[in-house]
Amino acid sequence: MVYVYAPYSVVDSNPIYSTGNPPPTRPTDPATGQYYDVFDALYHAVDDYTVPATGQVLPVISMSYGDCEASFSADASEKTFFDNIGTQANAQGQTIVVSSGDTGAAGCDYSDYPAYQGAYVDVPADSPSYTAVGGTTLNESGEPSTYWTEAPAPNQVGTALSYIPETVWNDTAADGQLSASGGGVSKYYGLPAWQSNLISNQTYRMVPDVAFAASADHDGYMECSSDFNSSTYGTDCANVFWTSGGTSKTPVLYPVGGTSAAAPSFAGMLTLLVQNNGTGFGTINPTLYNFAKTQPSVFHDITSGNNDVPCDVGTPGCVGGSSTAPGTMGFSATTGYNLTTGLGSIDGGALFTQSAADKAKAALTQ
Numbered sequence: 001m002v003y004v005y006a007p008y009s010v011v012d013s014n015p016i017y018s019t020g021n022p023p024p025t026r027p028t029d030p031a032t033g034q035y036y037d038v039f040d041a042l043y044h045a046v047d048d049y050t051v052p053a054t055g056q057v058l059p060v061i062s063m064s065y066g067d068c069e070a071s072f073s074a075d076a077s078e079k080t081f082f083d084n085i086g087t088q089a090n091a092q093g094q095t096i097v098v099s100s101g102d103t104g105a106a107g108c109d110y111s112d113y114p115a116y117q118g119a120y121v122d123v124p125a126d127s128p129s130y131t132a133v134g135g136t137t138l139n140e141s142g143e144p145s146t147y148w149t150e151a152p153a154p155n156q157v158g159t160a161l162s163y164i165p166e167t168v169w170n171d172t173a174a175d176g177q178l179s180a181s182g183g184g185v186s187k188y189y190g191l192p193a194w195q196s197n198l199i200s201n202q203t204y205r206m207v208p209d210v211a212f213a214a215s216a217d218h219d220g221y222m223e224c225s226s227d228f229n230s231s232t233y234g235t236d237c238a239n240v241f242w243t244s245g246g247t248s249k250t251p252v253l254y255p256v257g258g259t260s261a262a263a264p265s266f267a268g269m270l271t272l273l274v275q276n277n278g279t280g281f282g283t284i285n286p287t288l289y290n291f292a293k294t295q296p297s298v299f300h301d302i303t304s305g306n307n308d309v310p311c312d313v314g315t316p317g318c319v320g321g322s323s324t325a326p327g328t329m330g331f332s333a334t335t336g337y338n339l340t341t342g343l344g345s346i347d348g349g350a351l352f353t354q355s356a357a358d359k360a361k362a363a364l365t366q
Helices: 036-045 078-093 259-277 285-293 348-365
Strands: 002-005 060-063 095-099 131-138 164-170 184-190 204-207 210-211 221-224 255-256 309-311 327-329
Touching: 036 078, 036 184, 060 259, 078 095, 095 259, 131 259, 164 210, 210 259, 259 348
Parallel strands: 060 095, 095 131, 131 210
Antiparallel strands: 002 060, 131 164, 184 204, 221 255, 309 327
């Protein structure tokens, strides 16, 4: 799914329809009559869309959809497409934030368990022109009252009191399916200069760049969808209410997660910065990695957890296992940059302060 964030703009949400009959309101390409898919939406957001109120391009774009990097071998034009879109967006001052994937190091295994297709990262998270967002899990260490206010009433939630420590998102064991922060090393893109000297002997692009909360099992993102509005459930979802207005009183606000939720979280943060600064960032990756060196307080370093997933013995990248038990594939969090959560999660206030300071410094040198 593609979400487009910008001041005074609407959200552009285009799911892909490959089979079946899509809703009658789905837009079609007047030239071909075909329904637009998610990558058409990305192209549109970069190539020909401007915000009606300003006439300017969208400064921040978030995409929670990806493909397996191995697809490049089957179709080289896919890599060209993403390269061209990313280059154009960055040149226009647009930042594209994408999810790093939800199957740990096994980017090609979507519903397979154990993984068997090898260690791969996702497309377009692998491209240096995009900012890849991995996942974390909030970790209150069994003391929720330290970090949350007491819920005022049943079926209501409290408010966070401070920053809550985080670990790498990995719900694979609990969920019985691959469910972990996507991360690893690209097989197609060389190491960008801004990732130099982070991990020894790495010569290819590393994923992710940053990470945000992604566990649906622990402090997930509460979603209320108008799809539930009906004579049974009522229309309370439009008011973001906890229970339906129907006779069943069935809860319609439910938790979701994944890096598909983490990516738009970061996009929303960047949009607020754009509104304050007045201009877009373009490719923000060099800035983020420079801040990691010069202003480390911008980041919350994630140093515990892993994105290990079970894998069939003999699968490239799979370690251990036996004829009766799967091996594992993945990476562990370490101090500093790692292949599970990148540079870590971001302190929005610190990023705001530092970005404002850089803007003021740039103005003084002009």
